[in-house]
Every structure is written in structure tokens, then in C-alpha cells.
């Protein structure tokens with residue numbers, strides 16, 4: 001592997017590691033990453049020099065300095081994680097983020113035809129196919145301004161999410177919206193280039209499909225991006241059903257049912273990333289399972305016949321049933 005490719009993959013692996021972290025946890029992983037680069041002598045050809053600087057900058061941005069005299073401040077953008085995955089709505093103000101959030105989650109967020117209706121981060125849960133998805137509604141970027149205080153917060157929340165949903169208004173200038181949002185992601189180091197969107201699970205929802213210019217604008221958007229786009233209209237219930245499925249697919253998870261020997265499988269599945277192995281499932285259940293692992297038996301589409309024995313590196317498929325046998 002040449003240095004360029006090595007560097008790219010190293011950065012991808014870091015993105016995957018940090019994308020759900022905040023605060024002290026994030027700082028710790030970033031510091032460990034810098035140490036790892038030095039330990040492996042990756043910086044010796046100069047490829048990693050700039051990256052180390054970026055990581056250091058990221059660390060100082062993340063460390064929140066409490067103001068003199070005050071203890072911990074209330075943070076209107078902090079939302080505890082819940083459910084099986086987190087997706088954030090990322091778009092300009094007034095594009096219909098809160099409207100779509102209300103339509104598909106259990107929340108009732110204020111919407112309005114003026115700018116900046118939403119002023120803090122708000123969470124709602126969307127349940128689909130047995131998976132609980134935490135959807136986060138944020139204020140929109142105002143008038144394509146990026147130096148505005150909240151932009152920083154929006155990006156901070158986006159960084160803690162498993163997937164980012166770009167919300168683009170089909171009744172407004174499409175090219176400008178798309179380029180602005182991609183620019184924000186690249187500038188904030190959430191993405192390196194547009195091609196990274198596959199690594200970061202980016203999706204696009206195009207809103208206000210009912211308005212007159214939407215068809216033409218949709219074609220413009222299609223020509224701008226390789227990310228799959230879902231057009232919706234808040235007053236069309238069918239498009240909202242498609243939206244739920246789109247969000248579920250974007251999260252890219254699989255449902256695994258575990259079972260003890262000679263017993264029925266559990267009713268509630270474990271939700272893990274698509275592509276996970278038995279070992280990654282075992283880590284999620286209990287460390288003892290990893291330590292004393294002997295073999296697993298699988299029923300489902302990842303094996304040739306029901307009850308087939310597999311090792312820890314076996315890759316699971318959606319709805320597999322798994323029985324793990326340990327050495328004791």
C-alpha cells in the first residue's frame with residue numbers, strides 16, 4: 001500500500017472511531033491517535049504532519065474552557081444518546097427540517113415560515129423495523145453565513161451522529177444550498193472530499209416537492225451529487241413512509257437475535273453496524289463472551305444451512321439468529 005492510500009485509510013479509521021464521541025472521550029481518542037501516529041512512525045515521510053496539526057487543533061476546539069467564576073454551563077446543544085443510532089438534520093434555516101421531524105417522530109417541534117424557528121438541538125425517536133433511531137433537529141444555517149456562532153454548534157452535534165441527513169429545499173437555489181452544506185462539512189473536517197460521503201453515511205432529503213419549481217430543481221440536485229436523494233413533501237403521507245425507510249437504510253444497521261442453547265431466540269434484537277462479525281456482536285453483549293468464545297451457531301442468510309458452526313470472524317447478515325458457545 002502506498003503512503004497516500006495508507007494515509008487515507010488511516011484517516012477513515014479515525015473518523016469511524018470518533019464519530020460518536022464528545023467532550024473528554026473525544027479528546028482522549030484524539031490524543032491516543034496522535035500518540036499512535038508517533039509510535040508507528042507514520043509521520044516520518046511528512047504525510048501525517050498536517051494531519052497531526054489538525055488533530056491538535058481539534059483537541060483544543062473540543063476542550064471547553066469554563067468561564068471564570070462559573071461552573072458547568074447549560075449546553076442547549078447537548079443531547080444524551082438514546083436508541084440504536086443517531087441521525088442529524090443538517091440544512092439551512094426554513095427548509096423544513098422541523099416539519100419533517102414532527103411528521104415522522106414522536107415529537108412536536110415548533111415550525112414556522114420565518115427564519116430560525118429552531119434555536120437549539122431537539123431530539124425525537126423514530127421507530128422502524130424494530131430499530132429506535134434518534135433524530136436530531138437543529139437550527140438551520142442562516143443566510144449561508146458560516147461565521148455565525150451556531151454554525152460551530154451545528155457541526156459539533158453532527159460530529160456525534162452516525163449519519164448526517166442533508167435537508168435541501170427544492171424551492172430555493174439548489175446549487176448554492178448543496179455547495180454550502182458540503183463546504184461546511186469539509187471545512188469542519190467532517191469530510192475530506194465529497195467522495196468520503198460513503199464513509200460518513202450521508203443522505204439527502206429534498207423537501208417541498210409540492211411547490212412549482214421542485215421538479216426542475218430536483219434534476220439540478222441529481223446532477224450535482226452521487227448521494228442518493230429522496231424527494232418529499234410534508235403533506236404527502238406516502239413520501240413520509242418512504243422517508244422512514246430511507247433513514248433506516250442510511251443508518252446501515254442489522255438486527256441480530258441471540259439465543260441460548262436449546263431455547264427460543266430473544267424477541268428483541270441487538271442492533272449492530274452492517275458488516276459486523278460475531279466477535280463484534282460478542283463485544284456488544286459481554287466481554288466474557290469474547291474471552292471464552294469457542295464457536296457460534298447461526299440460523300439465517302449468512303450461512304449455507306441452519307445451525308452452521310462459525311468462528312469469530314464470521315460476518316453476520318440482517319435477522320441472523322446467533323447462539324454463542326463459550327469454553328465454560
Ligand SMILES: Nc1nc2c(ncn2[C@@H]2O[C@H](COP(=O)(O)OP(=O)(O)OP(=O)(O)O)[C@@H](O)[C@H]2O)c(=O)[nH]1
Pocket residue numbers: 092093094095096097098099100110111112113114115116117118119138139140141207208209210211232233234235
Ligand atoms: N409547501 C411546503 N411547505 C413546507 C414543507 N415542509 C415545510 N414547509 C414549510 O416551510 C416552513 C419552514 O419549516 P420548518 O420545518 O420550520 O423549517 P426548519 O428547517 O425547521 O427551519 P429552522 O428551524 O428555522 O431552521 C414552514 O412554513 C413549513 O410549513 C413542504 O413539504 N411543502
Ligand SMILES: [Mg+2]
Pocket residue numbers: 097098099110111117118137138139140
Ligand atoms: Mg426548525
